[in-house]
Amino acid sequence: xxxxxxxxxxxxxxxxxxxxxxxxxxxxxxxxxxxxxxxxxxxxxxxxxxxxxxxxxxxxxxxxxxxxxxxxxxxxxxxxxxxxxxxxxxxxxxxxxxxxxxxxxxxxxxxxxxxxxxxxxxxxxxxxxxxxxxxxxxxxxxxxx
Numbered sequence: 176x177x178x179x180x181x182x183x184x185x186x187x188x189x190x191x192x193x194x195x196x197x198x199x200x201x202x203x204x205x206x207x208x209x210x211x212x213x214x215x216x217x218x219x220x221x222x223x224x225x226x227x228x229x230x231x232x233x234x235x236x237x238x239x240x241x242x243x244x245x246x247x248x249x250x251x252x253x254x255x256x257x258x259x260x261x262x263x264x265x266x267x268x269x270x271x272x273x274x275x276x277x278x279x280x281x282x283x284x285x286x287x288x289x290x291x292x293x294x295x296x297x298x299x300x301x302x303x304x305x306x307x308x309x310x311x312x313x314x315x316x317x318x319x320x
Contacts, residue, residue: 184258187251191262192282194248200241201266201275207237208267234263 181187195201211234218226235252242250251259269275 181255181258184261187255187258188262188265189282189285191251191259191266192279193286194242194246194251195266196279196283197241197245198276200245201270201279203237203241203245204263205267205270207234208263210234210237238263 181190195204211230214226214230214233218224218230235250238252239250242248251262266275269278
C-alpha cells in the first residue's frame with residue numbers, strides 16, 4: 176500500500192492502476208464487478224434482499240483472489256474503500272471500451288520515468304572535469320619523418 180495520503184481520486188487512480196497490473200487480476204475484477212451489478216439489478220427487479228447480500232460477495236470474492244493470489248498485494252479497499260469502489264467502476268468501463276491495457280502501460284511508463292529521474296546518474300555526480308585524461312598516443316619512430 177502507498178504510505179502517502181491521496182488528496183483526490185485522480186491522485187489515487189495511478190496507484191489503483193498499479194495495483195491491477197496483471198491482466199488476469201483485471202479480468203477477475205471485471206467478472207466480479209459485472210456479477211455485482213447483476214446482483215443489484217436482480218435485487219431491484221425481484222425485490223429479494225438476498226441478491227443485495229450476494230453483490231459484495233461476488234465483487235470482493237473475485238477481486239481478492241486477484242489480489243492475494245495473482246498480484247500478491249493487499250486490495251486498496253482496505254485503506255481507500257470509496258475510491259477503490261470508484262476505481263473498480265472506472266476500470267470496468269475502460270475494460271468495456273478496450274482502454275484499460277493502455278492505461279496500465281501509461282501508468283507503468285510514468286513510474287519507470289519517475290524511477291529513472293530519481294536514480295543516480297552514471298557519473299555518480301562527477302562532472303566532465305573529473306573525467307580521466309585520454310591516454311597519450313605512442314608514436315612509432317619508424318613512421319615519423
